[in-house]
Amino acid sequence: MASLSELYQNVILEHNRSPRNYRVMADANREAQGHNPLCGDQVTVRLRVDDGRIQDAAFQGSGCAISRASASLMTAAIKGRTPEEAAALFQQFHRLVTGHPEAAAPETLGKLAVFSGVSAYPIRVKCASLPWHTMKAALEQTRDPDQSPSPDL
């Protein structure tokens, strides 16, 4: 039986209280907004991509502890990576939170491994992945910035 302390691991609670990179980024050159219509969570992800790498990442918005901590840890994790590496990391993260049998070993995900408890709470998968979908939309910039990426169901 999944327990509350596995869902809300200390690192998640700490990032919820003091999120990293929660700010406006004046020199951002990529931006997207994500919205989860089921619970009203909203997140704006801003990136600065130069020389083929994500030089800076920041977010703002309102959401539950899972989505806030996920956005915080994501912005820290993708800085310095190429867009392809960030997309690959999202794929690994997504496998982790959905309890995918081929999920990478938690240690390869670094701090992101604290979200392993989410897989026992399917309804919270979309909370954890909303910032990532939004980041991906920002990188792609193929869609209208006002359009929300669709949440996982």
Add this chain to the structure above:
Amino acid sequence: MLKGLGLLEQPASSGSPVRGPFPVEAVRRDFPILGITVRGRPLVYLDNAATSQKPQAVIDAIGRFYATGNANIHRGVYALSEQATVAYDQARSRVARFLGAASPSEIVFTRGTTEAINLVAQSWGRAHLGAGDEILVTAMEHHSNLIPWQLIAEQTGAVLRAAPINQQGELDLEAWHRLLSDRTRLVAVTHVSNALGTLNPIRELADAAHARGAVVVVDGAQSAPHLPIDVVALGCDFFACSGHKLYGPTGIGVLYGRAELLQRMPPWQGGGGMIASVTLERSTWAEAPARFEAGTPPIAEAIGLAAALDYIDGIGFEAISVWEDALLRRAVELVGAVPSVRLIGTAAHRAAVLSFLVEGIHPHDVGAVLDDEGIAVRAGHHCAQPVMRHFGIPATLRASFAFYNTMEEVETLARGLGRVREVFG
């Protein structure tokens, strides 16, 4: 124990409604699910506004129909079909009696409240609305009593107006009366707000609307489980409610429509069972309510719903409302006293619904802590985003009570909320 009192198996008219202290423990034994555990704790089910639990009498009625009575209705000569037809028709009569309708022909079975409202919008609305006509709703509607009107307004060129609510979560009556005009063709209003519990003064609104020649549609999804409904006394033209919120099955709802309106309305869905005669070119329609029930209807669900109404009337709304009021008062007192809890919606007249926030903690996170204690509450916008916007919040927690809830469960809720601070600091 209630069974022993003869409350379960007799029609309500001959049953004896509960008097004296509310026999909540006996009532709970009628609902098998109330005995289960969740995450290792006894289930504390406080999401009754989303759906209610089902008494054994309902489960048995549905099981009995499938085990020994299943056939399609109106299929001619064989005994089983005749019995099923009689049972379905009896269910319609039972619903008519429950709602105070003059005749069973004023009762249309639908898939739920949502479909009932869409039926009125698409049938009555298409026939009667045109450019410049106005539809008046309120800012406290569930999306199911808002979107159907947005759609029909777009289709017909009618204008949708919405009366605001005040800081207590009550309808701003002055503004509502101001928005009502000779252009208003239809008034749609919820009887009880699903998000806040607010009870609206339907009779007053209906009288004013009728004086302007408008028809009145009442969303009764949240009132029918808690109050005795008399559609004639309410003065409404249409009243919609759902079986599954009334301790009955999912997949069935009810539209009451005043006979003279219903009989003049065109069909909105075509199919079997709703015709008088058919040629390859054209068809003529059956009388209401059959005209509005294309296809095989929810037969087992209608029978289950009738059993649910028998069960409710066996307890009696007098006893139910006294107990539910006591639960709500205790919940307001205990939950309201938890540090950093803010109650949302404090209407003077309301059903047993408590919406609240824990300051600084997202409702989903509060809901997860409560879930860990076996407590089922709803966290979200409750399909009432305009209500959330009015209060400037994305979501609330909602505890909604039924007559089978106990004072101990209210205490468990308050204790669980106390634990939220421990987890999130």
